[in-house]
Amino acid sequence: xxxxxxxxxxxxxxxxxLALCAPFILNPFPSDSSLAQFNAGYPDLxxxxxIFGIFAIGFNILFGLTGYLSFGHAAFLGVGSYSAVWxxxxxxxxxxxxxxxxxIVAGLFSVVIxxxxxxxxxxxxxxxxxxxxxxxxxxxxxxLTPITNGETGLQxxxxxxxxxxxxxxxxGGIPVTNFFGLDMRDTYEMVVGPWAFQFNNGYYxxxxxxxxxxxxAIRIFRSPFGMMLRAIKSNNTRMTxxxxxxxxxxxxxxxxxxxxxxxxxxLLASMDPLAGAERMQWTAxxxxxxxxxxxxxxxxIGPVLGAGFIKYFENIFSKINDGVxxxxxxxxxxxxxxxxxxxxxxxxxxGWHLTLGLVFMLVxxxxxxxxxxxxxxxxxxxxxxxxxxxxxxxxxxxxxx
Amino acid sequence: MGILxxxxxxxxxxxxxxxxxxxxxxxxxxxxxIIGPNGAGKSTLLNVLIGKLIPDxxxxxxxxxxxxxxKPFEINQMGISRVFQTPEIFGDxxxxxNMMIPIFAxxxxxxxxxxxENSENEKEIVEQAEHMLExxxxxxxxxDHSASMSRGNKRRLxxxxxxxxxxxxxxxxxxxxxxxxxxxxxxxxxxxxxKDERDITIAIIExxxxxxxxxxxxxxxxxxGTPLVEDTPENIKxxxxxxxxxxxxxx
Amino acid sequence: xxxxxxxxxNGLDKGSAYALIALGLTLIFGTLGVxxxxxxxxxxxxxxxxxxxxxxxxxxxxxxxxxxxxxxGNPMKxxxxxxxxxxxxxxxxxxxxxxxxxxxxxxxxIMIGIGFIMERGLIKHFYKRPHADQILVTFGLAxxxxxxxxxxxxxxxxxxxxxxxxxxxxxxGMLLGFEANAIIYPYWRLVYFAFAAVIIxxxxxxxxxTTFGMVVRAGMADxxxxxxxxxxxxxxxxxxxGIAAAVAGLAGVMYAPINSPNYxxxxxxxxxxxxxxxxxxxxxLPGAVLAGFLLGILESFASMNExxxxxxxxxxxxxxxVAIIILLTRPRGLMGRKGVMED
Numbered sequence: 001x002x003x004x005x006x007x008x009x010x011x012x013x014x015x016x017x018l019a020l021c022a023p024f025i026l027n028p029f030p031s032d033s034s035l036a037q038f039n040a041g042y043p044d045l046x047x048x049x050x051i052f053g054i055f056a057i058g059f060n061i062l063f064g065l066t067g068y069l070s071f072g073h074a075a076f077l078g079v080g081s082y083s084a085v086w087x088x089x090x091x092x093x094x095x096x097x098x099x100x101x102x103x104i105v106a107g108l109f110s111v112v113i114x115x116x117x118x119x120x121x122x123x124x125x126x127x128x129x130x131x132x133x134x135x136x137x138x139x140x141x142x143x144l145t146p147i148t149n150g151e152t153g154l155q156x157x158x159x160x161x162x163x164x165x166x167x168x169x170x171x172g173g174i175p176v177t178n179f180f181g182l183d184m185r186d187t188y189e190m191v192v193g194p195w196a197f198q199f200n201n202g203y204y205x206x207x208x209x210x211x212x213x214x215x216x217a218i219r220i221f222r223s224p225f226g227m228m229l230r231a232i233k234s235n236n237t238r239m240t241x242x243x244x245x246x247x248x249x250x251x252x253x254x255x256x257x258x259x260x261x262x263x264x265x266x267l268l269a270s271m272d273p274l275a276g277a278e279r280m281q282w283t284a285x286x287x288x289x290x291x292x293x294x295x296x297x298x299x300x301i302g303p304v305l306g307a308g309f310i311k312y313f314e315n316i317f318s319k320i321n322d323g324v325x326x327x328x329x330x331x332x333x334x335x336x337x338x339x340x341x342x343x344x345x346x347x348x349x350x351g352w353h354l355t356l357g358l359v360f361m362l363v364x365x366x367x368x369x370x371x372x373x374x375x376x377x378x379x380x381x382x383x384x385x386x387x388x389x390x391x392x393x394x395x396x397x398x399x400x401x
Numbered sequence: 402m403g404i405l406x407x408x409x410x411x412x413x414x415x416x417x418x419x420x421x422x423x424x425x426x427x428x429x430x431x432x433x434x435i436i437g438p439n440g441a442g443k444s445t446l447l448n449v450l451i452g453k454l455i456p457d458x459x460x461x462x463x464x465x466x467x468x469x470x471x472k473p474f475e476i477n478q479m480g481i482s483r484v485f486q487t488p489e490i491f492g493d494x495x496x497x498x499n500m501m502i503p504i505f506a507x508x509x510x511x512x513x514x515x516x517x518e519n520s521e522n523e524k525e526i527v528e529q530a531e532h533m534l535e536x537x538x539x540x541x542x543x544x545d546h547s548a549s550m551s552r553g554n555k556r557r558l559x560x561x562x563x564x565x566x567x568x569x570x571x572x573x574x575x576x577x578x579x580x581x582x583x584x585x586x587x588x589x590x591x592x593x594x595x596k597d598e599r600d601i602t603i604a605i606i607e608x609x610x611x612x613x614x615x616x617x618x619x620x621x622x623x624x625x626g627t628p629l630v631e632d633t634p635e636n637i638k639x640x641x642x643x644x645x646x647x648x649x650x651x652x
Numbered sequence: 653x654x655x656x657x658x659x660x661x662n663g664l665d666k667g668s669a670y671a672l673i674a675l676g677l678t679l680i681f682g683t684l685g686v687x688x689x690x691x692x693x694x695x696x697x698x699x700x701x702x703x704x705x706x707x708x709x710x711x712x713x714x715x716x717x718x719x720x721x722x723x724x725g726n727p728m729k730x731x732x733x734x735x736x737x738x739x740x741x742x743x744x745x746x747x748x749x750x751x752x753x754x755x756x757x758x759x760x761x762i763m764i765g766i767g768f769i770m771e772r773g774l775i776k777h778f779y780k781r782p783h784a785d786q787i788l789v790t791f792g793l794a795x796x797x798x799x800x801x802x803x804x805x806x807x808x809x810x811x812x813x814x815x816x817x818x819x820x821x822x823x824x825g826m827l828l829g830f831e832a833n834a835i836i837y838p839y840w841r842l843v844y845f846a847f848a849a850v851i852i853x854x855x856x857x858x859x860x861x862t863t864f865g866m867v868v869r870a871g872m873a874d875x876x877x878x879x880x881x882x883x884x885x886x887x888x889x890x891x892x893x894g895i896a897a898a899v900a901g902l903a904g905v906m907y908a909p910i911n912s913p914n915y916x917x918x919x920x921x922x923x924x925x926x927x928x929x930x931x932x933x934x935x936x937l938p939g940a941v942l943a944g945f946l947l948g949i950l951e952s953f954a955s956m957n958e959x960x961x962x963x964x965x966x967x968x969x970x971x972x973x974v975a976i977i978i979l980l981t982r983p984r985g986l987m988g989r990k991g992v993m994e995d
Contacts, residue, residue, distance in 0.1 A: 003519055069784045116980065123687055123783050124979055127930050131972035134923060138972075143965030224505055224523060225516040227494070231502050234493035238559075241489070242503045243477035243566065245511040252514055282923060286791060293788060346803050354803065357795030364789040365777070 008218050011300060015214055019207040022046050023197045030194035034327065037319060040312050043187055043200035044271075048311045050203070050210040051267045056291040056303030057210075057217045058260020062253050063289070064298035065226060067233035069126045071285050072113070072133030076106040076258040078140065078280030080265025082147065085154045085275045092164035093175045095184060095205070095270040099263065106262020107255055114254035118247055121236075133282055140277035153276030177270050179205055184271060202271045209267065210304075213260060218300055220256070229253050261288075290360050296370030305371050310356065317355060320348040404429040404602050405450070405570060410459035412445055412626075419445040420456065421626045427570075432596055432603045434613045437623030438647055443606050446623065447574055450604075451483060452476050464569065474511055482563035484573040488555035490562065492548030496539060499547050499558055500530035503565045529565070537561045537591075553584030557591060564595065571595075573605045577612050589615050614638070622646065654825060654834040659952045661824065665841040665910060667948020668848030669695075672903035673925040674932060674940035675855060676896035682872040682935040683892045686775055687783050689790035692922025693797035694897050697766065698904025699913035700801055701759035703810050706751040709735050750815045755905045760898055767897025771890050794919065802915040809912035814840040818909075840909050847906050851899060852941055858895075859937070868892055872935065927975040933988020943986055947971050 004012065018025060027041030040046065059073055080102035087098035117128040140148040148154055156174045160167055169175050177184045184202035191197075220226045231239050232246045239246050269275050278284070287310070295306025325341045325348070332340060347355045367374050403426035412420040420442050427433045437443050448454040449461060452471040461468050463479055471479075491499050504526050509515070521527070534540045537557055542550065547558060556576060563571055576592070577585040589612055596603060596616070607613050613620060613634070620637045622629040624646040630637065637643055673695050680688045712733040720728040736744030747754070774793065778786045813819070818839040825834035859865035871885050904913075911917065928947055932939030953959060955967035966973075978985060 003517075003522075005519075005521065067784070069787065116976065120979055120983060123787070123934075124930065124983060126784075126787065127926055128976060128979055130923060131927060131975050135969040135972045138968035139965050142968050219519075220516050222519050222521070223516050224501075224509075224518060224520045224526075225514060227498055227502065227520050228505070230494060231491045231498075234491040235489055237473075237485075238489040238491060238562075239502075240473040241477055241483050242562070243474045243506040243511065244502075245472075245474050248512040252516075256516075283919070289788070289791075346800075351799060351803055353795060354799035357792050357799060361774075361789055361792035361796065364785060364792060365774075368785065 002215065004218060004222070008222065008300070012211075012215055012218060015301070015304065016211050019050060019211060020204075022049070022203070022207070023199050027195060027197055031196055032194050037324070038316055040315065041198060043185075043198055043203050045311065045315050046200070046203045047206050047267075047271050048315075049308050050206040051264050051271070052288070052291060052307040052311055053304045054206075054210050054213045054267070055261055055264035055288050056295065056307040057213050058257040058264070059288045060257075060292050060297060060299075060303040061217060061220060061229075061260070062257035063292055064303070065221070065229035065233060066250050066253050068118070068121065068250060068254070069289070070117075070129040070254070070257075071126050071282060071289070072117075072129035072131075073257065073261050073288055074282065074284035075113070075133040075136040075280045076110055076261035077265035077268070077284070078136065078275065078277065079109050080106045080262035081269040081275035081279055082140075082154055082265075083262075084266040084269035085156070085273055086147075088156060088162075088177060088269070088273050089160040090163065092162060093177050094164075095177050095179050095266075098177075098270055099209075099266040102266025102269070103259050103262045106265065107259040109262075110255045110258025111251070114251050114258065118250050118254060130282055130285070133280060133285055137277055137280040137282070140280060148275075148277060151277070153274050155274045177202075177273055206267050206271070209263065213263065214300075214304065221300060225249070225252070290356070292370075294360060294363055294370055296372030299370070299372045302370050302372045309371065313355070314352055317348050317352040318350065322349075403427045404464055405604065406460075406462045407446075407450070408460045408462075410446075410449060410456040410461065412449065412454065412456045419626050420449065423459070423623075423626070423628060425621060425628065425631075427602060427604055428619070429569075429602055430600055432592075432605070432616050432618045434605045434607055434617035434620045435623055436606075436608060436610075436613055436620060437629075438608070440625075441623040441646075442626035443608075443623055444574075445626070447572070447606050450572065451481065477506075477566070477568075478511070480569035482566055482568035482571050484556075484559055484563060484571065484576055486574045486578050488552065488559045490547050490555055490559050492546075494547060495544050496534065496547050496550070496558060497527070497530055497543040499562060500533055500565060501526050503562045504529050504533075507566045533561055533565050551584070552580060553587055556580070556584070556588055560588075560591060560595075564599070564601075567599075568601065570602045570604060573603065573607070575607050575609070576605065577607070577609055585609070585612065588612075592616055654828075654830045655956065655958075657824065657828070658835045658837075659956055660949055661835070661837050661841075663949030663952035664845045664945065665948075666951060667945035668845050669903055669907055669921065669944075670925055670928045670948050671941045671944025672848055672851060673900055673921055674928040674944045675852060675937060676900040676903075677925055677929050678932070678935060678937055678940040679855075679892055679896040679899075681929070682937070683868055683889050684771075684775065684779065686778060687786045687790070688775070689787055689922065690770070690793040690797060691790075691896075691900055692918035692920070692925065693794045694763065694766065694900035694918070695904040695907075695921055696798065696801060696913065696915065696918030698759055698763060698901030699812075699908045699917060700805060700904075701762055701901065702752045702755040702812050702905045702908040703805065703913055705755040705758045706748070706812055709733065709748045709751050709754075752812060752814055752905065752909055755908075756902060759901050759905050763898040763901030764894040766901075767894035768890060770897070771893035775893065776886075776890075794922070798915050798918055805913075805915065807915060809914040811912045812908040814843075814909035818843055844906050844910060848903070851902060855895070855899060856937070864888060864891075924971060927971055929985075931975050931978050931985055933985025936985065936987040939985055939987030947974065950974065 002009065023041050023046070026046065027039045029035040029039050055077060059070070063069055083102040083105040084098035087101050091097055113129065113132045117125055117132065120128060141150055158168050158174060166175060179201065182201050184205065185200070187198050187200040189196055189198050228244065228249050232249060236246055265279070291306035291310050292303045293306070294309060295304065296302025322341060322345060325344055326337065329337045329340045345351070363370060405425070405427040407423055407425035410420055410423040423446060435443060435446065445454065449456050450468070451473065452468040455469050463481060466479060468476055468479065491502065501520065508526070531540065531543065534543055539554065539558065539561070542554070547555065550558065577588050580588065592603065593616065595601065605613065605616065617634055619631065620634055621631040622637065622643050629642050629646055630640055632640070673691060676694070677688060677691050680686055680691070710733055712731040714729045714731055716727050717730045718727050722728045733744060733748065735747050738744065739747060770793070774789065778789060821836040821838045822842060823832060823836050825836070826832055828835070859869055867885070868888055871889070928943045929940055931947065932941070932943030950970055951967065954970040960967055
């Protein structure tokens, strides 16, 4: 079905199920319990999961398949956001033209940057992309202020022209983004006992686009094109002596991943119509690298997992403060409690990035395949244990016979 | 007129004359070996033949076209396939995938954006690849990771990948370097088989005499960047100049 | 003319910092073959060594001075630093005043120690891994180091003053026969430039004139052969890493008065330093130094109003632009050797 084999289809269906039921799955704790802070089922966070999932899926098409490590992909995300916000300002509050434009603009942008950067490989490629991204970031902050609104960031105002649609609502506010009349920020809340599940229009739009992106990524991975990309990563010499020109292949991969980033940027702006230059900074590029590696570069599901993991812990960890820690470790004797809280304190709350850096280092050192490899190792361990048990049984039963 | 014509090629690196007035003609459908002691300019000549090094003077024509200054993929498309000293295969890919890529390249050219077809559904490509693997006796290993194979099998696969594109000239750079005796003999047998079954020109650069004398129909001896003699293997064996070149090296 | 001289001078201090960081990066890359994204963090740690020493010297105790009263009429509390009580008020005050230069001594063992720990504990295991992995793990380390500093010192920049003697500016214009105040240049920046020149000179003569340096240079050219000679190259490389860390740290210590240390200064400088290394030529020490000064000066020229009015925004992108042009036209960089990281 859908041109996928059984294994890939079931993977797609699992991801689809998880994405569509996310408001339930991410909200397992009743809202009055002390564990409610671990719930992630609110629209803003769920949107981030899938949007950054798209970003990472796209990045993985470049890095995971061809091995070209770009340190400048945030530039495409930023460009996508700016394009989308301009579309809201000038044309209409419908998200479709905004998203389409952001993908196109990011695509064009990545054709130019990719064309130049891909003339080099290895660390030189990384530095070229980094240089381009930093240039875009610096320009967005300075001379391009008429387009980007500099440090303040690009926002909607009450006197945007908006050709198809009103500059302001009847009540005098700024109109909200919509999908053919369906407001992106509308949320339906389903209350079941102590649980409150939130179903947000914006989230579902993002989730569906993420599923489409994921599906396309699977197709690319399984296509002859994807095979060629892996061949480039594996042995570029053999590739060229086989009569294939690697550059158009890598450029195509670069542009596709740039368009994914543009889509993610457009969606970010569609959920919350503002765009700032900090989205293009190289630390933001670093983040998508982290997501992809953490999940497992070159695997299908890895980037999605990595994006979810990082965004979840970013939100949850940064909310944990000393008060929360004291309630957790309250069962301990006072002195010990304080000690534990002091020890844990640097890693939570504002210290979340410290934890992230450590986890990332540990993954690169011990688990280069990321969470996916971790899962496989655990799986193998269980299987071996099982087969070990069986082997033991059979040896035990032999003497009896 | 041979399929590969090297005329008056000179190449200097600084003060060193790496190639001096090399003239070479490889006849179509023959097996031609280029031998010579270390430092005789074999690698330099090879790099000139594949267009990687541009000589100071002279020309290299393949099938009536100049190869100089062309990119590797263009050289390949002219009908030259190259086998490397250390086998260059796609180590991260399976054996079958390794074999499919040259066949894709043969069919689709330097680039094709077939991003939404499924490579498993490319029946004709898969069939050809499987067929090729069978003729190499590697069909059982088709889903193995190619990096995990023995060196001899890697070499076999590499040669197979080249043949899958039905090249007019197969260029081998010390194909048995670093191989165990058994693997060397297997490779020789494979090359003999190829020679018998196909209309193909084979050029070998080699210093293992066993390989050279089991395969070659003509031999060019290179010494200090210049061809010393060119003759049949029988005549080369006792040739005084050749002995001198080799003994001179050992002395 | 005076404007041009001024811009060259202005470029020197930033250029010195670039050159010092790039020098360390190149040493590490050239000897160990490792692309170290945590090198900027070492620069930052150096700057915070200066902050720390200043804080330590300022540790004080309170006494009540009955002869004076504060504005509420209570007896005034007076803070006295321990340094002042130990060495007497005058010597003590000047020690505190000279905290930044003193931090040079304070930071060398710390930086070398950090360098050793980094190399033995982490980098060593990445020699054989691909460059992408090295970039990733050191990138992770850079995040960790910067967050640790942020945890202890907060997110705001910490002003760290130079000794009083060096406050104020030197009037270069008078010296060269221009009008007064045409070219004025802060003393401390001159000190920084001179300091950088000394360090660079020291590193080069160390590599040039000692046996140790000779082995390291040989190792940079051909690691395997030197290993075959039975020379324990690994140990020397560890020391080299320590030296590179110390160079970056010292660059940071002395930079503290120019730019108040903050936790992300390492990352800010790192990106630029990498560009410098690439422009200079991967693995070339003179190239790194040359490119450092060149780009520093170029950057300061680009920020002249006359130039900005012709090409708006050029000051923001000049370095990257140069890097892109160099990489595309001369991938080896200005002075890079052939075959280093070329594929």
